[in-house]
Amino acid sequence: MLDLLLRYDFLLKNRNFPFRVLEFNRKKVLELGCGPTMGFGPIAVFLGCDTYVSCEPMFNDEIRSNKIFLDVFLKKLHRDLLVPIFGDRLTFVEWVKKIENSVIVEKCTYLDMEYCSSYDYVISNSVLEHVSLIQIDQTINRLKQESNIGLKFLHDVDYGNHASTDWVFENLYNICFNEAREQNKPHINLLRCSDLLGLFTNANFECSSIPIVSIDNSHKNIHSSWSNLYDKDTLSTKTSLIVGEYIS
Secondary structure, three states: OHHHHHHHHHHHHHOOOOOOOOOOOOOEEEEEOOOOOOOOHHHHHHOOOOEEEEEOOOOOHHHHHOHHHHHHHHHHHHHHHOOOOOOOOOOHHHHHHHHHHHEEEEOOOHHHOOOOOOEEEEEEEOOHHHOOHHHHHHHHHHHHHOEEEEEEEEEEEEOOOOOOOOOOOOOOOOOOHHHHHHHHOOOOOOOOHHHHHHHHHHOOEEEEEEEEEEOOOOOOOOOHHHHOOOOHHHHHEEEEEEEEEEOO
């Protein structure tokens, strides 16, 4: 997870974004879908966040006392964090105690969360593409309601088929758009980066998309229903960061 954050920070610096990915200090942080090991939470806590909140339908709270999680995963991560760029902020014992006190995870989707707050920082990794078309507007509207002015956000979105195929857009771009959406409806929404940017912009978020991985589709048969909707750059984007802030 630390490698991912450092990669995000490098991409933003390359594009001259003023947003620094690792600036968690004194922030109220929300992560959508933290996964089984609290996602970016332990890092955010080490780097000084006030509170880290997340939602994860598959979360098991017993991870907090799991010996392998504590003695292997967290100890290795703590050693990685004790480098000069971060500083010796917390001992391992202090850090684990702060994780216990500062990390809140609900076992549910974001829309079903009972915990409500206002946040300074929102982050997710491969989550937005799994939010249903019915719920994506509601999700962004709730994010808006819980955003402090100036909130910074970063969403890593995967636009591929999430399947083990040679071409990451197999059974997407080579078939009719409506057919692809119907086939994939249970697990991915097929929103492209331009769609997500539009949804966030309409909710008064100022945002941009930064490509992470692009695929050369020039030798592939792209169905006209896709090429009529999206330009080549959009269709070539496998993963991107949707990054920005809440302005009003």
